[in-house]
Amino acid sequence: MKCTHYERWLWDDLEGRLSAAQRQELYAHLQVCARCQRQRDTVLTTYRTLHALPRRRAPEHVVQQVRTRLQERSQTRAIPAWWKRVALAPALGLVAAAMWWGWLSMSSNEERTGVATKPSPAEESWVEIHEQLEVADWSPTVSYFIKTGYTR
Amino acid sequence: MVSSIGRHIEVDALSAEAVLIERAQARDEAAFEQIMNLYADRLYNYIVRLVGNPTDAEDLLQEVFLRAYQGLPNFDGRASLSTWLYRIATNLCIDHQRKRARRVQTVSYHAAEDEDGEPSEWELPDTQTPDPLDAALSRELQQVVEQAISMLSPKLRTVLLLYDVENLSYEEIARVLKIPIGTVKSRLNHARGQIQKQVDKYLRGESI
Numbered sequence: 001m002k003c004t005h006y007e008r009w010l011w012d013d014l015e016g017r018l019s020a021a022q023r024q025e026l027y028a029h030l031q032v033c034a035r036c037q038r039q040r041d042t043v044l045t046t047y048r049t050l051h052a053l054p055r056r057r058a059p060e061h062v063v064q065q066v067r068t069r070l071q072e073r074s075q076t077r078a079i080p081a082w083w084k085r086v087a088l089a090p091a092l093g094l095v096a097a098a099m100w101w102g103w104l105s106m107s108s109n110e111e112r113t114g115v116a117t118k119p120s121p122a123e124e125s126w127v128e129i130h131e132q133l134e135v136a137d138w139s140p141t142v143s144y145f146i147k148t149g150y151t152r
Numbered sequence: 153m154v155s156s157i158g159r160h161i162e163v164d165a166l167s168a169e170a171v172l173i174e175r176a177q178a179r180d181e182a183a184f185e186q187i188m189n190l191y192a193d194r195l196y197n198y199i200v201r202l203v204g205n206p207t208d209a210e211d212l213l214q215e216v217f218l219r220a221y222q223g224l225p226n227f228d229g230r231a232s233l234s235t236w237l238y239r240i241a242t243n244l245c246i247d248h249q250r251k252r253a254r255r256v257q258t259v260s261y262h263a264a265e266d267e268d269g270e271p272s273e274w275e276l277p278d279t280q281t282p283d284p285l286d287a288a289l290s291r292e293l294q295q296v297v298e299q300a301i302s303m304l305s306p307k308l309r310t311v312l313l314l315y316d317v318e319n320l321s322y323e324e325i326a327r328v329l330k331i332p333i334g335t336v337k338s339r340l341n342h343a344r345g346q347i348q349k350q351v352d353k354y355l356r357g358e359s360i
Contacts, residue, residue, distance in 0.1 A: 011344060039352075046344070046351045049297045050316040058196035062210055063188045066217045070181060 001029075006036050010043040169233060177224050184224070188217050191234065194318065195241050201313050202245045204302050212248060216241045231327050238320070238328045242310055249306065293354065300350035304343055311336055312343035 009026045012018050018026065030037050169190075175183030195216055200209035219240050227236060301309060314320045314328060315336075326333045 008341065011341075039348075042348055042352045042355060045293070045355065046297065046348045047316075049293050049351070050312075050347070053294060053297065053317060055193065056197045056200045056206075058192035058213055059210055062196070062213050063185065063192055063217075066188060066214050066221075067181070067185060069214070069218060070184075070221060074181075 001025075003033060003036050003039075006030075006033075007039050007043075010036075010040050011047070014043065014047050170229070173224070173227065173229070173233060176221075177227070184221055187220075187233070191237055194234070195237060198238065198313055198318050199241055199245060201298075201301060201317065202242075202306075202309060203248060208248065208252075212241070212244050215244055219244070232324070235320075235324050235327050238314065238318070238324075239330075242328060246306065293351070296350055296354045297347060300347045303350075304346060308339050308343035308346070311339040312347070315340055316344075 006026055006029050009018060009022060013023060013026060030040060169187075172183050172186055176187055192213065196209060196213050199212050199216075200206055203209055203212065216237065220237060223240075227233075231239075301312065304312060310329065311325060314325045315322070320328065322333050322336050325336045329336070
């Protein structure tokens with residue numbers, strides 16, 4: 001076998017991946033091949049250095065910063081839910097109360113005075129037109145009843 | 153006996169991790185923080201060597217954790233948590249380097265071709281930054297190896313770091329990178345061969 005083949009085995013040998021027979025063959029070759037012996041030293045040095053490289057430690061503030069960013073995210077997500085509960089319900093209540101108050105005040109005004117609301121100038125003019133048309137023997141239309149309030 | 157105890161410890165650690173994952177999936181931030189503390193150093197050590205810049209590595213580590221937190225509800229446990237985290241880190245680093253390569257003029261170097269002959273678009277990291285040293289090995293030799301790693305193509309560097317520095321198995325690396333085990337082995341051989349050449353030159357007193 002060629003030296004390049006044994007060179008590949010050098011790494012496998014370090015990791016215990018060679019069979020007993022392969023190992024025996026490799027060591028027999030190493031005894032007679034100076035080139036492969038030197039390669040073995042290089043592989044061993046490379047392997048040891050690689051596995052002993054200093055571990056870089058993560059700066060402590062990284063975890064802290066991630067925690068802060070996660071909290072910020074959860075807070076921005078929490079605001080709409082909080083807003084819905086605290087602000088939306090009272091807002092809807094206020095609208096309902098305003099509508100109810102408006103309706104109540106209009107009906108109580110009519111009850112108190114016993115008089116219907118005074119017709120607007122537009123309604124007045126519609127009545128005038130109708131009276132003129134009545135003279136001309138005209139029959140009232142639906143729009144007439146709507147505009148004048150029918151009872152008149 | 154010893155291996156049986158070792159297996160028990162491993163099983164206990166795995167089940168403890170499974171509990172942590174479940175809690176973190178339920179948005180328990182304390183549990184997620186424990187996961188971060190468990191993996192921060194391992195991931196940082198990997199990322200910093202992959203991108204070659206501590207500041208970028210810090211930002212990327214943060215991004216890995218944010219993505220992990222976001223993706224945890226979909227984590228189904230088919231791969232281990234570490235495999236999953238390494239995958240997120242690898243993808244982010246590759247994206248980061250691609251973006252940076254578009255912005256910054258890249259440094260070209262002959263050794264930065266992968267086994268497919270594709271030129272790398274990664275930048276050479278600043279290897280002048282002093283590293284903490286392992287007392288057992290010389291500063292010079294470590295620097296030679298660190299520099300040789302930084303000159304590898306991204307594909308080779310990723311596999312070498314995961315296998316020889318992070319101690320992942322072939323199977324785990326195949327899952328992280330979504331490549332066949334045969335490709336993992338072939339890339340590892342290429343990567344080791346290139347590192348070995350640089351170490352050989354150094355041992356023979358040649359200029360690197």
